[in-house]
Amino acid sequence: MRFTTFAILAGAVATVFAGNEKAPGFCNIGVNAFCTNFQIPACRDGKTATFNAAATSANEAACKGKKNNDSCTQTFTCP
Numbered sequence: 001m002r003f004t005t006f007a008i009l010a011g012a013v014a015t016v017f018a019g020n021e022k023a024p025g026f027c028n029i030g031v032n033a034f035c036t037n038f039q040i041p042a043c044r045d046g047k048t049a050t051f052n053a054a055a056t057s058a059n060e061a062a063c064k065g066k067k068n069n070d071s072c073t074q075t076f077t078c079p
Helices: 001-019 053-061
Strands: 020-029 033-036 072-078
Touching: 001 053, 020 053, 033 053, 033 072
Parallel strands: none
Antiparallel strands: 020 033, 020 072
16 A cells, blocks of 8 residues: 555656746747757756657747747757
């Protein structure tokens, strides 16, 4: 019973920490307007950030109605 409880809590903590992060960026207007950055964002543990569907959608929404090179907040995922 204790091991099961521990496993559930460990999984919940891992899920919380594998979330989306944010960094300053700028709008890049192409086929779709999206928020980007000159550098690939780094996660706190040094791993390279990735962009899941939720982060991609957030980056497109961050530039809705903005012009090229306007500031925005970039969203990325840390594994």
